[in-house]
Amino acid sequence: MLQIQENVSLKNFNTFGVEANAKYFVEINRKEELAELFLDPQWLQTKTLVLGGGSNMLLLNNFDGLVIRINIRGIEHRISHNDVYIEAGAGEVWNDLVNFCVIRDYAGLENLSLIPGSVGASPIQNIGAYGVELQDVFYSCNAFELATGSFKTFSKADCHFGYRESIFKNELRGQYIIVSVKLRLSLIPHFNLSYGAIEQELNNRHITSPTIKDVSQVVSHIRVSKLPDPSTIGNAGSFFKNPVITAGEFNLLQSIFPQVVHYPAGDGHVKLAAGWLIEQCGWKGKVVGNTGTWKNQALVLVNHGGATGQEVYTLSSQIIDSVYTKFGVTLHREVNIIS
Ligand SMILES: Cc1cc2nc3c(=O)[nH]c(=O)nc-3n(C[C@H](O)[C@H](O)[C@H](O)COP(=O)(O)OP(=O)(O)OC[C@H]3O[C@@H](n4cnc5c(N)ncnc54)[C@H](O)[C@@H]3O)c2cc1C
Numbered sequence: 634m635l636q637i638q639e640n641v642s643l644k645n646f647n648t649f650g651v652e653a654n655a656k657y658f659v660e661i662n663r664k665e666e667l668a669e670l671f672l673d674p675q676w677l678q679t680k681t682l683v684l685g686g687g688s689n690m691l692l693l694n695n696f697d698g699l700v701i702r703i704n705i706r707g708i709e710h711r712i713s714h715n716d717v718y719i720e721a722g723a724g725e726v727w728n729d730l731v732n733f734c735v736i737r738d739y740a741g742l743e744n745l746s747l748i749p750g751s752v753g754a755s756p757i758q759n760i761g762a763y764g765v766e767l768q769d770v771f772y773s774c775n776a777f778e779l780a781t782g783s784f785k786t787f788s789k790a791d792c793h794f795g796y797r798e799s800i801f802k803n804e805l806r807g808q809y810i811i812v813s814v815k816l817r818l819s820l821i822p823h824f825n826l827s828y829g830a831i832e833q834e835l836n837n838r839h840i841t842s843p844t845i846k847d848v849s850q851v852v853s854h855i856r857v858s859k860l861p862d863p864s865t866i867g868n869a870g871s872f873f874k875n876p877v878i879t880a881g882e883f884n885l886l887q888s889i890f891p892q893v894v895h896y897p898a899g900d901g902h903v904k905l906a907a908g909w910l911i912e913q914c915g916w917k918g919k920v921v922g923n924t925g926t927w928k929n930q931a932l933v934l935v936n937h938g939g940a941t942g943q944e945v946y947t948l949s950s951q952i953i954d955s956v957y958t959k960f961g962v963t964l965h966r967e968v969n970i971i972s
Pocket residue numbers: 648682683684685686687688689690703723748749750751752753754755757758759760761762809810811812860861862863868869870871969
């Protein structure tokens with residue numbers, strides 16, 4: 634029997650640690666419970682928020698609707714030749730899935746070690762780190778359609794993955810709840826060690842032929858040294874996406890700011906390091922009331938204690954304005970703003 638709770642604090646359900654209450658709150662442990670929940674027409678007419686680990690959202694206010702916390706568990710794996718098919722419940726913790734694979738020498742997730750959050754949220758923004766994105770290993774996902782009460786399988790092509798984008802953030806926003814994700818990994822590693830920090834740390838450890846475990850450990854080490862731990866200082870990782878501009882726009886920008894940090898983005902486009910742009914505007918490590926930017930990475934906005942979602946949002950708007958004024962480049966928020 635589903636338990637609908639009322640007036641539940643979400644403070645411990647969002648990594649920013651901001652205070653906000655949910656008018657209604659339900660935890661889903663089996664996918665069939667979603668069909669059961671929406672049999673009651675009341676919920677089809679109510680505003681809903683799907684919640685995984687709350688590590689990519691900023692709650693601006695109390696949520697005047699139903700928060701659906703996904704806790705569907707289970708990991709299945711099947712080997713076929715050199716491929717490994719892994720299917721995990723949406724409520725599994727992403728890094729537990731990574732560890733499950735790393736321990737078994739299943740290759741493909743090692744660069745995505747230690748990303749917070751749930752498996753179910755991983756396709757929403759096509760999570761990525763250190764040159765690897767979910768789409769590189771994604772096979773399919775199964776999702777509940779709110780409007781029809783039925784389950785649908787989405788192939789990789791169906792998901793329209795892009796840089797921190799998918800169909801679930803755009804055309805189908807709010808229409809589906811992901812209940813499981815299937816990945817195709819490999820027994821044969823094809824490492825992506827192109828990020829300087831990975832190479833450097835492998836050198837520091839005198840590792841010349843890394844294993845899957847080595848890469849996972851190195852990535853975890855780099856992340857811990859650079860990013861604030863949400864259990865001690867509230868944050869949601871990178872607050873903004875790295876802006877992608879045309880080669881023409883980039884040439885103009887580089888003629889004024891020769892040091893601008895950038896990466897090729899393919900198709901005549903260039904990706905700028907948002908952290909660098911923000912730092913150049915003097916925001917790195919700045920404390921503004923209860924909020925601010927992280928001392929080691931200006932792209933991360935933090936809650937120094939007692940910050941409201943509105944305060945963090947206001948700071949993010951100020952940062953967007955100052956980057957635009959100095960560089961003529963518009964930053965877009967990566968974090969989901971929930972009002
Ligand atoms: C310290 C730190 C570091 C981070 N580093 C990275 C990084 O390197 N790369 C990266 O890509 N991200 C990073 N993130 C962001 C975050 O970890 C990912 O976006 C993650 O996938 C969010 O998972 P979650 O379960 O916490 O999602 P939530 O915050 O709970 O939800 C995020 C969005 O997805 C929706 N959603 C959640 N679950 C489902 C579901 N089952 N079905 C449908 N919609 C759903 C929510 O409604 C919301 O819109 C970082 C965050 C932190 C705090």
